[in-house]
Amino acid sequence: MERLNPQSRRDPYGSRINRRESTLLAYGLPWATILLGSLTPWLPIISPAPVLPPVGFLLLLAWRLLRPGLLPPWAGLPLGLFDDLYSGQPMGSGVLLFSLALIVIELIEFRFPWRNFWLDWLTAAGIIVPYIMAAALISGAELSPVQLMAIAPQILLSVVLFPIIARIVAMLDRLRLMRVRRID
Amino acid sequence: MTPPAHRRSGVNRKAQLGVFTGYVVAGLGVVFGAALLTISLLRPATFNGLRTMASDAAAPIGIVGAEGRTGVKDVLDAIAGYYRAGSRNAQLEEEARIARVKLAEAEAIKQENARLKAVLALTTEDPRPVAVARLIGSTSSSARRLGYISAGRNHGVRPGMPVTSPMGLIGRVLEAGAVSSRVLLLTDSESMVPVRRATDNVVAFAEGRSDGSLRLRLVNLGINPIKPGDVFVTSGAGGLFRPGTAVAIATEITRDGAIAQLLSNPAATDVVVVEPIWQPEALEALQAHSLDASPVPTD
Numbered sequence: 023m024e025r026l027n028p029q030s031r032r033d034p035y036g037s038r039i040n041r042r043e044s045t046l047l048a049y050g051l052p053w054a055t056i057l058l059g060s061l062t063p064w065l066p067i068i069s070p071a072p073v074l075p076p077v078g079f080l081l082l083l084a085w086r087l088l089r090p091g092l093l094p095p096w097a098g099l100p101l102g103l104f105d106d107l108y109s110g111q112p113m114g115s116g117v118l119l120f121s122l123a124l125i126v127i128e129l130i131e132f133r134f135p136w137r138n139f140w141l142d143w144l145t146a147a148g149i150i151v152p153y154i155m156a157a158a159l160i161s162g163a164e165l166s167p168v169q170l171m172a173i174a175p176q177i178l179l180s181v182v183l184f185p186i187i188a189r190i191v192a193m194l195d196r197l198r199l200m201r202v203r204r205i206d
Numbered sequence: 207m208t209p210p211a212h213r214r215s216g217v218n219r220k221a222q223l224g225v226f227t228g229y230v231v232a233g234l235g236v237v238f239g240a241a242l243l244t245i246s247l248l249r250p251a252t253f254n255g256l257r258t259m260a261s262d263a264a265a266p267i268g269i270v271g272a273e274g275r276t277g278v279k280d281v282l283d284a285i286a287g288y289y290r291a292g293s294r295n296a297q298l299e300e301e302a303r304i305a306r307v308k309l310a311e312a313e314a315i316k317q318e319n320a321r322l323k324a325v326l327a328l329t330t331e332d333p334r335p336v337a338v339a340r341l342i343g344s345t346s347s348s349a350r351r352l353g354y355i356s357a358g359r360n361h362g363v364r365p366g367m368p369v370t371s372p373m374g375l376i377g378r379v380l381e382a383g384a385v386s387s388r389v390l391l392l393t394d395s396e397s398m399v400p401v402r403r404a405t406d407n408v409v410a411f412a413e414g415r416s417d418g419s420l421r422l423r424l425v426n427l428g429i430n431p432i433k434p435g436d437v438f439v440t441s442g443a444g445g446l447f448r449p450g451t452a453v454a455i456a457t458e459i460t461r462d463g464a465i466a467q468l469l470s471n472p473a474a475t476d477v478v479v480v481e482p483i484w485q486p487e488a489l490e491a492l493q494a495h496s497l498d499a500s501p502v503p504t505d
């Protein structure tokens with residue numbers, strides 16, 4: 023039998039015949055990955071100084087910038103609360119900063135509705151740097167020049183790491199839209 | 207790429223309301239977060255229960271991770287076995303490092319004994335450890351330096367207990383859950399430990415700087431007697447920490463003390479020991495006294 027278009031039966035998201043996307047995967051995966059990212063304090067890395075980037079927050083930014091509208095604007099409330107349970111920050115710091123970050127992205131999006139790699143990175147950097155500084159400020163720790171020096175590597179690492187996290191999120195997004203549900 | 211069109215709600219009344227509600231809830235999230243933050247900054251113990259429950263729930267992940275860490279170390283050891291000379295050298299260096307710390311501690315204990323014997327005919331004995339636990343995680347992305355250990359109330363751990371490793375003091379228990387606890391590491395900026403020089407009675411406070419080092423502040427100001435390389439041990443003042451546990455080694459002299467490096471780097475620590483509070487009665491008396499002293503007398 024002669025086929026007209028090889029793409030008509032399969033594409034990178036799986037078979038196009040008899041299969042649909044799973045609602046649970048499509049809407050649950052962003053939440054699940056961000057919550058998992060908030061569990062980084064349980065990694066067996068015992069660091070004498072803050073070095074790891076805030077992975078949960080970076081994942082939130084990446085999902086928000088990749089898929090506007092997928093995470094509701096109030097997503098910062100539950101996600102921040104979960105992050106607070108493990109991050110060592112005082113309770114409420116994640117709720118406040120996550121919610122503010124989502125609102126700020128919303129405002130930036132109104133002003134610059136187009137998208138490209140550099141604008142996304144710039145937006146993320148413009149949010150990550152104040153986030154880490156504000157988190158250090160309200161962590162309850164006394165701030166001195168030494169502490170500001172101590173968070174500098176973390177800020178740099180987070181900003182540099184963001185494109186990689188965004189790439190991982192893009193891969194997860196493909197997984198999210200795989201047609202895994204069988205329909206009869 | 208522009209945002210998808212369905213976000214612009216157009217003339218659909220329901221969609222408009224939905225978007226509007228989303229923003230209102232987001233704004234409420236900010237307000238709620240600010241309120242929570244204010245409460246937890248003013249009364250830091252308010253959410254302890256919630257947090258310890260959460261860390262109990264997540265502790266198994268940390269324990270698996272910690273076991274994985276030791277497993278990886280074993281594999282690396284096997285590979286390093288091919289370069290036997292190098293690994294043996296590293297092992298001996300490690301042993302020498304521990305021995306140096308032990309020597310300093312022994313010296314401190316000797317001096318402590320001599321002083322105690324001179325004052326009264328009392329002997330101090332090593333307390334039995336409350337629990338042996340794994341260091342299973344740390345807040346590696348926050349400016350606060352807190353660690354998690356795999357022992358909690360079920361193992362007898364209570365807030366305030368000192369946590370040590372074979373290399374020296376790690377910190378103290380801040381919150382104890384059922385099977386896991388949060389530990390305030392020495393490098394946290396809220397941590398303060400009374401210390402003295404291992405060889406004599408130069409007393410100081412060791413404050414965390416949250417960049418991995420400690421700041422030593424002398425109690426008796428005057429000519430700074432500290433020299434780089436001096437080892438500091440806990441002095442036992444305050445009744446929390448048993449005297450003679452190694453804490454830090456001075457590396458850089460400042461005007462009112464020194465900058466010191468931790469002797470027991472938590473990053474290199476796997477198994478830790480939770481010790482009982484050294485002088486619980488003294489500590490209670492001290493706290494009761496400060497509580498009595500705080501209200502203004504009426505007459």
